[in-house]
Amino acid sequence: MNQQTHLAIEAAIEAGKEILNVFNSDDFGVRLKSDDSPLTEADLKSHQVIDSYLKVTNIPVLSEEGDAIEYNQRSGWTQLWIVDPLDGTKEFVKRSGEFTVNIALVEKQKPIMGVVFAPYLGWLYWGDAAGAYKAELVNNWQTKDVDELIANMTGVLLPCQETEVCTVVASVSHFSKETETFVKALEEKEGTVNLVSRGSSLKMCLVAEGAAHLYPRLGPTMEWDTAAGQAVVEASGGQLFDWHTKAPMKYNRKDLLNGWFLTLARGLNAADYWLL
Incomplete structure (x- = not known):
């Protein structure tokens, strides 16, 4: 290293x-x-x-x-x-x-x-x-x-795991109504969705591992909540996109408050998952 x-x-x-x-x-x-x-x-x-x-x-x-x-x-x-x-x-x-x-x-x-x-x-x-x-x-x-x-x-x-069933990781403390709506739309698309709850940046790390396919965060976070996890996800071949810009999240912005974002494991196309 x-x-x-x-x-x-x-x-x-x-x-x-x-x-x-x-x-x-x-x-x-x-x-x-x-x-x-x-x-x-x-x-x-x-x-x-x-x-x-x-x-x-x-x-x-x-x-x-x-x-x-x-x-x-x-x-x-x-x-x-x-x-x-x-x-x-x-x-x-x-x-x-x-x-x-x-x-x-x-x-x-x-x-x-x-x-x-x-x-x-x-x-x-x-x-x-x-x-x-x-x-x-x-x-x-x-x-x-x-x-x-x-x-x-x-x-x-990483990634070091393969998960056949579509798996979504979500926040333990911040499971919003929008996230629930997203998961329901994903179930209509995929048929079966496995929902896993985790705290902190472990959610992004599960995506980097391949233990989860998606982490939609449809609520506020701050730059320090996501920067390290995004680096790990991207180094694994995955992606973290700003929901509004549809581009990778940028940092050291004037407003340190993040908007919604979507984290995807390696090999997934973000265009398939803008479900809201």
Whole structure:
């Protein structure tokens, strides 16, 4: 893997250790941000770890838990890191293991590298110009040196699964009426549809694996929710399209709020799935 991918994986793993320390504690405080989304000590500790790793690159960082940066400052950036220190905080608070650390490197508005790490599950995904991979970290990985972990892990090239029945992955916490309508239209088209629920960026990773064919997100997200997952999907040969433009999602926009999007596994034609 290249140096930047290696660095992002290091950062994600070390952040994952901090997240699990909080997750495994008897109690952790939860407060609400201005948009009513939850914030925990784990979000903040993860941000601090990742920021300390990425700042050595001298590439600016746009993080959900970092300082707000006005577009007139960001607009001149040709490269940036986009980070969600803890994606799926709602799942974290419910003590579900389906939360992730997301780190993406974006160049000229395109995510060219992404790391998605699910620390509770020990699942590590990454994607760059060399392809997309998944590694499952060994038991007690939290106690091991990060360089040793990376040196000894084996990544499986994605996609690594084949699913015959049309499979759609959807959000655990954000299953909208529009998504339900989409699935019904897909059932009319395909006959049988298998619906799978997952939290955080694991939905995009399932598409990259080949375990799901489609992930329609017919509701709002932010750039840090999708950049890393999109990089992994695209490195696997899949696609993530903005529903409005019918083009790959772009990043470092003036408005960081994403519109609807559709994620497709390798080999699928998006034109066949604009069903709403």
